[in-house]
Amino acid sequence: MGDRPAQIVAAARELLECGGPEAVTMRAIADRLGIRAPSLYKHLPDKAAVEAALQAEGLAVLADMLEEAEAGLGGEPPLPVLAEVFRRFALENPHLYRITGRPLARESLPEGLEARAAMPLVRAVGGDPDLARAVWAFAHGMVILELDSRFPPGADLAGAWRAGCTAFAAYAVGGASGSGATLRARAQST
Numbered sequence: 001m002g003d004r005p006a007q008i009v010a011a012a013r014e015l016l017e018c019g020g021p022e023a024v025t026m027r028a029i030a031d032r033l034g035i036r037a038p039s040l041y042k043h044l045p046d047k048a049a050v051e052a053a054l055q056a057e058g059l060a061v062l063a064d065m066l067e068e069a070e071a072g073l074g075g076e077p078p079l080p081v082l083a084e085v086f087r088r089f090a091l092e093n094p095h096l097y098r099i100t101g102r103p104l105a106r107e108s109l110p111e112g113l114e115a116r117a118a119m120p121l122v123r124a125v126g127g128d129p130d131l132a133r134a135v136w137a138f139a140h141g142m143v144i145l146e147l148d149s150r151f152p153p154g155a156d157l158a159g160a161w162r163a164g165c166t167a168f169a170a171y172a173v174g175g176a177s178g179s180g181a182t183l184r185a186r187a188q189s190t
Contacts, residue, residue: 005043007033009053016054016095024050052105056113058096062089063117070120078124079172080165083139087161090143097147101140125172135168 011032015023026047030037044050069085070078090097106114122132142161145151151160 005053008040008044008050009057012050012054013057013096016099017093020095021051021099024054026050048105049108051099051102052108054096054099055102055104056109058093058100059109059113059117061093061096062086062100063113063120065089066117066120070123077165077169078120079135079169080162082120082124083135083161083165086139087143087146090147094147097143101144125168128172131168131172135165138164138168 008029011029012024015025015028015032024047026040027037029050030040044053065085065088066082069081073081104114118132118136121135122129125131125135142157142164146157151157
């Protein structure tokens, strides 16, 4: 009985991957598990709890992927590598990615999970949390536009990712026009 919540989340993820967020209903989860829907409520109180568990699963998978990529960097610049991993996670798991893009049920996430998923990016930009948030917003926007087929056919998305990562990396280290701190001070004064 102790593994029933994990079974519920696994069934919800299968439904999510097959049919998107609309397919994840308590009745559909119960049907997939071969039980009655009211039985689910003994383990997870409502659909919001199921979505929170899916968010936690998505963040954990993303954190694992980013940490693995970060550990294998060698001498490569971290930002383009991490951006590619982020993009791959989203494109390979579009529905799970969209669930993690909804308002986070932070009170239901395992302690430290959100920070763990963010830390490789924070480290990649020299520890600047504001810059890490800006890079995340860029990556999220790029991924959502790609998932929604909003780029023109034939657009060089790899080139757009490279350009964005190059710009952020230059900002992080100061590029040719000053130190990162000087550039951030200029940005804050405008």
